[in-house]
Amino acid sequence: MARYTGPVCRLCRVEGTKLYLKGDRCHTEKCALERRNYAPGQHGQRRSKRSDYGLQLREKQKVKRMYGLLERQFRGYFAKAERQRGITGENLLGLLERRLDNVVYRLGLCHSRTQARQMVLHGHFLVDGKRVNIPSYLVKKEQKVQLREKSRTNKEIQESLKSSERRGVPKWMSLDAANFVGTILDLPKREDISEEIQEQLVVELYSK
Missing domain, CATH: 1.10.1050.10 (Ribosomal protein S4/S9, N-terminal domain)
Structure with a gap:
């Protein structure tokens, strides 16, 4: 289908x-x-x-x-x-929850999972410094998800970061908004969803 x-x-x-x-x-x-x-x-x-x-x-x-x-x-x-x-x-x-497109969405770097999937497919994100364009990539503990430098002027991403305060970032990850970097602190638990x-x-x- x-x-x-x-x-x-x-x-x-x-x-x-x-x-x-x-x-x-x-x-x-x-x-x-x-x-x-x-x-x-x-x-x-x-x-x-x-x-x-x-x-x-x-x-x-x-x-x-x-x-x-x-x-x-x-x-x-x-x-x-x-x-x-x-x-x-x-x-x-x-x-x-560990899918890369979901992680990008949870961090507030995209408005929705659909937008996050598209951004990942287009190679806008790095995992531990390496470019990953697979939305289904499963992140691991202590990995870092970062927006590549060339994409940091993207207006949609900047607007999403501003509005992400409403949603908040789950406890199992942290966000350094100034550097567009998210860190996986732990694997997600049921109570985190x-x-x-x-x-x-x-x-x-x-x-x-």
């Missing part, structure tokens, strides 16, 4: 929660979910009771769309999380 290219605010309305796909717009009154808090389409305002499977499927779709992944990619992360020690659901979220995600539903869906 190809990547979704339609209006992303529609996805938030489908899932009934903010996926923060439009960056700063999601924090304002212009957010589509704030104005129309119901599913899109002719029958969007109807109340329907979902089955257990329906709840599990919607939760999986929500997480997948939040991090901008295709089904095959998401299944790959789940399989890797299963092989790791610990709780599978928490392992899964930890892997997703603020979004409302019921990862156990995803585990139940894939365990069938």
Whole structure:
């Protein structure tokens, strides 16, 4: 299945929660979910009771769309999380958080994960001084993610840094805004992820 290219605010309305796909717009009154808090389409305002499977499927779709992944990619992360020690659901979220495009977004260097993915693909970021253009690259503890010098005058990045104070930087990383450098202090833990995600539903869906 190809990547979704339609209006992303529609996805938030489908899932009934903010996926923060439009960056700063999601924090304002212009957010589509704030104005129309119901599913899109002719029958969007109807109340329907979902089955257990329906709840599990919607939760999986929500997480997948939040991090901008295709089904095959998401299944790959789940399989890797299963092989790791610990709780599978928490392992899964930890892997997703360690993606380079997500790290760039969490540091506040980009407005959204979509923008972060594009910037990484175009080679704007360095990891430990080496250029990395793979959005799925998994960062490790004590690594440094830095914006390359030629890209520091980018207006979108500068605007994103100014507005990032609203979101804040997770405890497992630190940001030196003056030098456009983020440091991975520790691997992400479940309590470091603020979004409302019921990862156990995803585990139940894939365990069938």
